[in-house]
Amino acid sequence: METFFGKHRESLIIALIVCVALVANGISYAYLSSLAAHNPQAAAYPLVAGDSQKYELLAENLLAHHVFSFLPDLSPSDTWPPGYPLLIAASRLLTGSSIPVILFQSVLEAFALALIFRIGRRFLPLALAAIPPLAFGLDPMVIVSNSTIVTDGLFASLIVFIAYLAFFETRMRPLVRWGMVGLLIGCATLVRPIAEFLVLLIPAIEGGRVLFRRSGKWIELLLPIGACIICFLIVVMPWVIRNHRVFGIYEIDEVSSGNLLYFNARDFLAWKEMEQTRSVSPLYPARHLEAPEFAAVDEEIGAALASNAAPGEDPDRNDGIVAMRFILGDPLRYAYFHAVNMMPFFVTSSVGSYQHITDQERDNSDLSASTLNTIETALRELRDPGTRWSAFAILAPLSAEMAWWLLVSLLALIAVALEWRRFETILFTLLVLYFAALAGPVSTARFRMSAEPFLLLLAAIGAYAIFLRIRRGFS
Numbered sequence: 001m002e003t004f005f006g007k008h009r010e011s012l013i014i015a016l017i018v019c020v021a022l023v024a025n026g027i028s029y030a031y032l033s034s035l036a037a038h039n040p041q042a043a044a045y046p047l048v049a050g051d052s053q054k055y056e057l058l059a060e061n062l063l064a065h066h067v068f069s070f071l072p073d074l075s076p077s078d079t080w081p082p083g084y085p086l087l088i089a090a091s092r093l094l095t096g097s098s099i100p101v102i103l104f105q106s107v108l109e110a111f112a113l114a115l116i117f118r119i120g121r122r123f124l125p126l127a128l129a130a131i132p133p134l135a136f137g138l139d140p141m142v143i144v145s146n147s148t149i150v151t152d153g154l155f156a157s158l159i160v161f162i163a164y165l166a167f168f169e170t171r172m173r174p175l176v177r178w179g180m181v182g183l184l185i186g187c188a189t190l191v192r193p194i195a196e197f198l199v200l201l202i203p204a205i206e207g208g209r210v211l212f213r214r215s216g217k218w219i220e221l222l223l224p225i226g227a228c229i230i231c232f233l234i235v236v237m238p239w240v241i242r243n244h245r246v247f248g249i250y251e252i253d254e255v256s257s258g259n260l261l262y263f264n265a266r267d268f269l270a271w272k273e274m275e276q277t278r279s280v281s282p283l284y285p286a287r288h289l290e291a292p293e294f295a296a297v298d299e300e301i302g303a304a305l306a307s308n309a310a311p312g313e314d315p316d317r318n319d320g321i322v323a324m325r326f327i328l329g330d331p332l333r334y335a336y337f338h339a340v341n342m343m344p345f346f347v348t349s350s351v352g353s354y355q356h357i358t359d360q361e362r363d364n365s366d367l368s369a370s371t372l373n374t375i376e377t378a379l380r381e382l383r384d385p386g387t388r389w390s391a392f393a394i395l396a397p398l399s400a401e402m403a404w405w406l407l408v409s410l411l412a413l414i415a416v417a418l419e420w421r422r423f424e425t426i427l428f429t430l431l432v433l434y435f436a437a438l439a440g441p442v443s444t445a446r447f448r449m450s451a452e453p454f455l456l457l458l459a460a461i462g463a464y465a466i467f468l469r470i471r472r473g474f475s
Helices: 002-007 009-037 051-065 083-095 099-121 126-137 140-146 152-167 174-191 198-213 218-247 255-275 293-308 315-328 331-341 343-347 350-363 371-382 388-418 423-442 452-474
Strands: none
Touching: 009 099, 009 126, 009 140, 009 350, 051 083, 083 099, 083 174, 099 126, 099 140, 099 152, 099 452, 126 140, 126 452, 140 152, 140 350, 152 174, 152 198, 152 423, 152 452, 174 198, 174 218, 198 218, 198 423, 255 293, 255 315, 255 331, 255 423, 293 315, 315 331, 331 343, 331 423, 343 388, 343 423, 350 388, 371 388, 388 423, 388 452, 423 452
């Protein structure tokens, strides 16, 4: 028996981590499903308020009307890419239910957790390698996302597969491996368009590794990287061509350019307006959308959209161009604004986000409330004896988790400082910064999920570097 456990120890640890994560998913599913069942205004779980219901409607219209639309008149939509609605439609066509999507997400999560462990075992001791997948699997937003009709859990698993195949799989032929990487990046892009630039970043990282390590001729990478890009285009181009045929523009989705204008540029312009009369943090506008400065900003945005539109053209079709015009009008100041707004990406609370979903399912409260808004409200309620204990019950888990993510981020910084020559450190840092930079002013716990495996692995590298230096100091 001892020999068996010694021989299969790593497999048993992976199985234990996967079981713990899947049990947590099941408990969350049962809990939220029960809340929704007792709330007449809530959608039938695993649907939740917001994007989830729209994905389901897109799938229904695909099956019933063969059109990609969630609008009452069934006019074509390009708000989101079609990957997730197609998955739901396939599930409903084959089984009559969306529940298999949840099962599929859970299976992919199980494989992703195993791959995170395998990656960690390349450079970490066994006990430390188990922490990143376990911490990731028990993240409240990872739990709820993999047991709900939303894209986040599926997308995060796909990103882990991409990173593993590109940089840690050694048994496959390079041409086949990079072709699969391209296919996976294409699939991830059709789930969440934030992945589209990975088709440039991932090959660039591999090219840099080969070039600087001189571990091979970089010219030999041209064919595999070409296969990666071609396979990516095979997946995404039919959708891009469809959008050009219907809307006259080559694009993956419309919502990304809208987010750039109405979250990034709009908040930036409001911050600049506020700074003319008082000193405020760049974090302030996104948490105070009722501020009077937004009225003037909205007028400015509306005028810019109208002036940029051709006669008869929908002004919102140019929202990305208008956003970039505002950003590039003051690029250094915007860079500072964007960098500061990346901070919540690293410390915002998944517990708080999960609580918002719980409140929505139970009593239809605001799903969009941010962690910082929740903390501000709870701090005010601490001063009232009647609400003090309820406020403390909210603040305690939020504070504990934010302290955890602060520790993780500090350890990741230590890894960058002490182990910056390691390829794994460079890789994980670039992937974390990729998702953090693209999230920017909309940074929340759900958008951090894609980067969490690599942030946790970075933190493990930092912790191990500290341990080794302390041990050498005492030896």
